[in-house]
Amino acid sequence: MLKTVFFTICLFCLPSVFAKQSIIFINPGHADTNVTGPFWFEVSQLMRDAAKDFDLDLTIHYANRNHIEMKSLVAKALKAKPDMLILVDEKSVLTQQLLSLKHISTPIYFLLNRPSEQELKQLIDHGINIAGSVVPDxxxxxxxxxxxxxxxxxxxxxxxxxxxxxxxxxxxxxxxxxxxxxxxxxxxxxxxxxxxxxxxxxxxxxxxxxxxxxxxxxxxxxxxxxxxxxxxxxxxxxxxxxxxxxxxxxWPLRVVAEKIDVTIGGHVTLGAFALVNIYDLLNKHATGPMHHEMAIFSQHNEQTLKLVEQIHSDNLAINFRVFSKAHENPLPFSVESLLLEATKSAL
Missing domain, CATH: 3.40.50.2300 (Response regulator)
Structure with missing residues (x-):
């Protein structure tokens, strides 16, 4: 009886032990397809799938290509103090915003567009915890x-x-x-x-x-x-x-891809790769460099067309845990590995 009471007290006193790790992503694009295409929608879809695999609490806010709105969303996210904040530093507007703020305790991970090396140094010297980044080549x-x-x-x-x-x-x-x-x-x-x-x-x-x-x-x-x-x-x-x-x-959907003679893609997957890295960072599995530049691009083909169709149908079945350093035999994150994992289940 005493053990039960003690355990119950612990549950109330230490709720964070059982809380999911919280991630906020400020997506600079739109939540759906628009005149700039579906790219940012697809990035979010893959990130949601990866977050489920790692049991991460992922919240996504959309700036709708509005840099003023993006700055506002960043300020609100910092006040929420998630375990990690994912930012896209388009046109370096976020670098300047972060440098203007004081006492930022939230770790920040840059996705797809990151500050220059000089800007990163300025942010670190300003006391900001830059957890890492991933950009495509x-x-x-x-x-x-x-x-x-x-x-x-x-x-x-x-x-x-x-x-x-x-x-x-x-x-x-x-x-x-x-x-x-x-x-x-x-x-x-x-x-x-x-x-x-x-x-x-x-x-x-x-x-x-x-x-x-x-x-x-x-x-x-x-x-x-x-x-x-x-x-x-x-x-x-x-x-x-x-x-x-x-x-x-x-990599567009088939109806668009059939109109274009050559399409090159793959960077849409890097939001998911960011979550793999963040999971490893938060759980002390990370090894190797903090910052990644990925030669991820390849020509669109029948397999990648089907992968994009899966992203839009919310029917993706990739096990992103196989890319984590916590996995017994982690796979390198590449288009080839992603297609191999997808093929195992549906493609």
Missing amino acids: NKQAGQLLADKLIEQTQHAANIFAINGDYTTHAALDREHGLEQSVQTHDNATITAKTVANWSTTQAYRQGLGYFSHQPSINIVWAANDAMAIGAIAALDELNKRKDVRVGAIN
């Missing part, structure tokens, strides 16, 4: 997409580059990868380039102008699939689609 993405498109062009490759923005590391690195590819191909030239803010509508409007005034364009390199679809709409309207190869970064 966006130069690899930009170069791989350009290489695949140029390979499909028998004559001179006159490229129209549509980038997402002027400032994020992801956009700048993708453009750098494009430039590296062009330097290695004697027949390739960047004939024109623009920024369409990741938007189908803006890419369509700009495409109409460029395709009308620069008829030599025969390749469209787009930094995401939404902008590629906008460019294709403009080509269709001008009756020029058959003369231009179009490529994009992101």
